[in-house]
Amino acid sequence: LLRSTGTIPVSFTELGRLGSADSITVAEDHFQIPRETCSMISAILGEWWLRKDSGIRKVLAFNAACEPFNMAWELIKAEGFDIHRIDTVYLPAEVDPARFETLVAFLTHELREAGKWLSGGELDTARVALEIKRRNRILAKVRRILALRFENPLYIRSLATMYLLMGSGHYLGQPEAFEAVLDDLLVEMEQAAFIPAPGGKPVVPILWCGGRGQEFGVYQAVDDCGAAILGWMTPNAFTRDYREDIDPLEALARYYLDGQLAGASVHRRKILTHQLASSQARGILFYNYVGCSFGGVTLEMERAHFHERGIPSICLEGTFQVGPPSGQLLTRIRAFVEMLT
Numbered sequence: 001l002l003r004s005t006g007t008i009p010v011s012f013t014e015l016g017r018l019g020s021a022d023s024i025t026v027a028e029d030h031f032q033i034p035r036e037t038c039s040m041i042s043a044i045l046g047e048w049w050l051r052k053d054s055g056i057r058k059v060l061a062f063n064a065a066c067e068p069f070n071m072a073w074e075l076i077k078a079e080g081f082d083i084h085r086i087d088t089v090y091l092p093a094e095v096d097p098a099r100f101e102t103l104v105a106f107l108t109h110e111l112r113e114a115g116k117w118l119s120g121g122e123l124d125t126a127r128v129a130l131e132i133k134r135r136n137r138i139l140a141k142v143r144r145i146l147a148l149r150f151e152n153p154l155y156i157r158s159l160a161t162m163y164l165l166m167g168s169g170h171y172l173g174q175p176e177a178f179e180a181v182l183d184d185l186l187v188e189m190e191q192a193a194f195i196p197a198p199g200g201k202p203v204v205p206i207l208w209c210g211g212r213g214q215e216f217g218v219y220q221a222v223d224d225c226g227a228a229i230l231g232w233m234t235p236n237a238f239t240r241d242y243r244e245d246i247d248p249l250e251a252l253a254r255y256y257l258d259g260q261l262a263g264a265s266v267h268r269r270k271i272l273t274h275q276l277a278s279s280q281a282r283g284i285l286f287y288n289y290v291g292c293s294f295g296g297v298t299l300e301m302e303r304a305h306f307h308e309r310g311i312p313s314i315c316l317e318g319t320f321q322v323g324p325p326s327g328q329l330l331t332r333i334r335a336f337v338e339m340l341t
Contacts, residue, residue, distance in 0.1 A: 011170050022046065062086050092263060125247065129244070153230060154203065206228065209285070210286050213316075217330065240258075
């Protein structure tokens with residue numbers, strides 16, 4: 001949607017990557033954010049304020065994130081940012097077909113209004129359709145790379161795979177270059193020699209569920225323990241294509257409503273179950289940001305569900321800023337992987 005309007009999007013997660021202790025200080029001192037608030041909210045609020053003169057003054061926000069985030073939009077709006085909020089819908093555990101179509105129509109309208117805000121006029125839906133075709137093409141290549149990685153899990157490490165999935169969402173700002181790299185990687189992996197695990201032991205497959213941790217040593221610890229993250233449940237959906245036979249804005253709405261973040265946990269659970277089977281994961285690593293009660297409660301519900309079905313898991317909490325993980329975090333990961341071997 002953004003690219004079809006000629007907009008150059010910047011992922012808000014980059015604010016977390018660039019975040020520093022200064023951003024947290026600004027959030028607590030200038031915005032009076034309590035210290036126990038989610039580190040994601042604090043880091044992003046602080047970075048928005050620190051970079052308010054950078055030239056990026058427009059923020060497109062989904063109201064489905066969480067209530068603290070919805071308050072954050074209002075706080076930075078008071079700082080002079082132009083905020084457009086997309087009202088999203090909550091999909092209950094069970095919804096009748098007629099009600100579902102009403103939700104699709106509502107979200108399609110919201111996306112159309114967001115397109116008008118981005119473009120300053122009527123949205124060119126033909127360009128949206130072209131971007132959907134590009135996205136489906138790229139997602140197919142990402143799925144192929146992940147399938148090849150399943151056969152040779154140590155050829156691409158877990159952290160690099162996380163970057164690959166994040167790039168599938170925003171192409172790292174360069175769609176053509178990103179797709180060209182995928183093409184090169186596919187050729188390379190199809191010819192690559194198998195890399196055995198240290199000591200000749202089989203790699204322990206793990207499913208990652210939750211935020212995309214910025215404490216990158218977590219991924220390194222998983223790999224160093226003889227495991228590999230082969231299943232992924234992050235905000236970057238990649239398991240299916242967008243429909244190309246309907247209005248492109250409706251296709252965007254249906255993709256969202258059929259996905260993992262659209263409401264009740266039962267919808268997320270279906271995708272988790274599929275990822276468990278396809279990755280043959282022996283356990284789930286649930287990851288949440290410090291202070292995020294919304295994500296914490298959800299992950300505990302998921303953990304209880306899969307524990308009842310004999311799937312071991314562990315819940316970890318990390319910060320939204322880049323930095324080394326705590327020793328305790330690394331110790332828990334090592335113990336978890338050792339338990340699975």
